[in-house]
Amino acid sequence: MNAIELFPTLRNLNRADKLKVMQFLVSELSRDEEPSLEHGATYSILSPLNSHAAAHQLAQLLKMENHKTI
Template structure:
């Protein structure tokens, strides 16, 4: 059975069942994908030194929210 054959059946499902199908498909896709981060590995983190423009934008956003 291919995806096109499943579409009419999926359309008739309840909202809750459609969400369960989506959750199942997402978990299947994540299993197929290689892990982006390995457990126990170390990764470099670059500090935002000399990043004045993003800091200024954030400050403006916070001030405008008040």
């Protein structure tokens, strides 16, 4: 059954049932989009720790903000 075939049935549902269908579909979509982690796999973690470029950029932004407030 495809979506086009479901439309007449969905149209005849009452408001509460339509909301339940919407909640189900949103839940299904979010589950499909969640990243899944594999057991035993390693993943890199991005962090500004020990990143001199990030520290420099932050210092520049803070300096610009400081000049705006003066």
